[in-house]
Amino acid sequence: MKLDKILNSNFYNQFENKLLDELSSIGILKKAEPDKILVEIRREINFIPIIISGIVKVKRRDGKGNGIFIHFLGENQTSAITLTYALENKISEIRLEAMTKVTYISIPAKVVNTWFHKYESWRAYYLQLNHLQTSRLIETINNLAFTSLDERIVKYLKHIIEYTKIKTIKIKHFDIARDLKVTREAISRTLKKLETQGVVKLYRNKIDYLGQL
Known part of the structure; x- marks a missing residue:
């Protein structure tokens, strides 16, 4: 165009x-x-x-x-x-x-x-x-200053969905860690916790967000 x-x-x-x-x-x-x-x-x-x-x-x-x-x-x-x-x-x-x-x-x-x-x-x-x-x-x-890591990750994912309108996010744990200024291990551990809670579904370099927007 x-x-x-x-x-x-x-x-x-x-x-x-x-x-x-x-x-x-x-x-x-x-x-x-x-x-x-x-x-x-x-x-x-x-x-x-x-x-x-x-x-x-x-x-x-x-x-x-x-x-x-x-x-x-x-x-x-x-x-x-x-x-x-x-x-x-x-x-x-x-x-x-x-x-x-x-x-x-x-x-x-x-x-x-x-x-x-x-x-x-x-x-x-x-x-x-x-x-x-x-x-x-x-x-x-x-x-x-005031928000737990799991809440920060959820807000971060929601912001991406706000712009893409798609609840499947292609992203590496390392990139989330770099953006949120924490270790990759902490991100992976917290995402696993969110997966057990039914908030996300994890794949290789991809995350399905299952929670409310």
Whole structure:
């Protein structure tokens, strides 16, 4: 599908016609395989990715192999944090990494920054994303401080299902452990516990979620 048709299909009720035209003229439709990094830490932000399909992880990294998962991005979303860094001409302090196959629109950051003054709908889009993603960030902090590991895993799986609409999740225990900042052994042990409780069904590199959403 051509970019203009994708934009009209996905954003016709959200963006002004002039903004849709500008997005169509300067945007580049791209694809990314799982684990592909779209925006890296300690790098200048040259473009803003707007996700059309697939799931992207937003992660905080320290550049020394340590990091933590913050939240996901899904269809019609971009990272409010990345937009803020670009608006302030700062280098990125987060990583955007494809979790699944991803299709996205690449928009030059310098152009995007002018849209805050030109288009009311772009400001509303940013504020909506910022509110949602700030809530997710607070939830992540609360989970780290106050929530048991089994509850954290269930919430993590629910978030994936929220974006994919599919209750079968292709994922390794190691990847969950890395995102939730615990050992792989702890994840495997807790998933086994959840399986005995009828919450999940485990397969090799795949999890069926059987609980309530």
